[in-house]
Amino acid sequence: MIALIMAGGSGTRFWPLSRKEKPKQFLKLISPQTMLQLTIGRLNGKVDLKDIYIVTAAEQAALIREYHPELPEENVIIEPFGMNTAPCIALSILYIKERVEEDETIVVLPADHLIKDTPSFLQSLDIGQKAAKQGYVVTFGIKPTYPATGYGYIKKGEKIESDIFEVEKFVEKPNLGIAQKYIDSGKFYWNSGMFVWNISTIWKAFERHVPEIVYLLSEIRALWQQEGYYTQIDHFYKDMPRLPVDIAIMEKAGNRAMIPVDYGWSDVGNWRSLYDTSPKDKDGNVLNCKHKALNSQDNLVFSDKFVALLGVKDLVLIDTEDAILLASKEEAENVKQIVEFLKSRGREDLL
Secondary structure, eight states: OEEEEEOOOOOGGGTTTOBTTBOGGGSOSSSSSOHHHHHHHHTTTTSOGGGEEEEEEGGGHHHHHHHOTTSOGGGEEEESSOOOHHHHHHHHHHHHHTTSOTTOEEEEEETTOEESOHHHHHHHHHHHHHHHTTTOEEEEEEOOSSOOSSSOEEEEEEEEETTEEEEEEEEOOOOHHHHHHHHHHTOEEEEEEEEEEEHHHHHHHHHHHOHHHHHHHHHHHHHHHHHOTTSOOHHHHTTSOOOOHIIIIITTOSSEEEEEEOSOEEOOOSHHHHHHHSOOOTTSOEEESSEEEESOBSOEEEOSSOEEEESOBSEEEEEOSSOEEEEETTTGGGHHHHHHHHHHTTOGGGO
């Protein structure tokens, strides 16, 4: 099995800790290891290091090599700039299929997700590989634990065989009422954004469903052959359609399969979800700092300073050298609005 890890995101929902020079996947949010290190380590014993590829933005390639010198240099795939997951994955498949057999299976993973039960995760990859070798484009559906409105959902269809089901449909992020109905039905799962495909199968799917991407990639491939893999491809890549792979491929394909899983998954998408997934003290606090807390409950704090909490509840406090975020937990997911404000004011020093 080959692994492709998508590690080019900007992580704006984790501002001010996540910055352009060190975005979310390079932060130690839930352990002494970075999110990317955890993702790579999770594959240990299943995927050889030489078969792990990381696709990242050009501006982050040096960080990948700094944090992961053990990876072969040619296993770092450089995307000129973000154009959503369909172009990102297609570019990577083109790069990888030049180096391996087209009947190889590839698992596609985000760099910054949390999975608590690694053995169950690895077992699900075996099931996914089995389905992929039967010609399916495979995704993993997370058993929902609450009516989340921040995730897309997958509706489970007929059973193909044990632990493998058809996909009846994909649905976008619902409102709370609809999400509750999904939970009550027992037929809907969170869309994990993780996939398993045979390389030949997914390439044919791109050719059929998004030929404009394949055409641009043919131009890029010709350029690679002439000038090498590190040549500038911006002038072709900028014309890529900004499509997520769910819309470009998974919603259109007829050979879709879903594997239901339940292994303590979270996309750790914002400060609130980090709080929800983190170990807490007896008062429900997550305090990554030297501290003294009195009559204070359910707070999240990241700081290099000593922090005293007196009679506060449900706060997020993120303290960095040049910026402080102070928010209620309920509003913390809206930190992206602060990032947009800083962009509009040209405050690159804070981004």
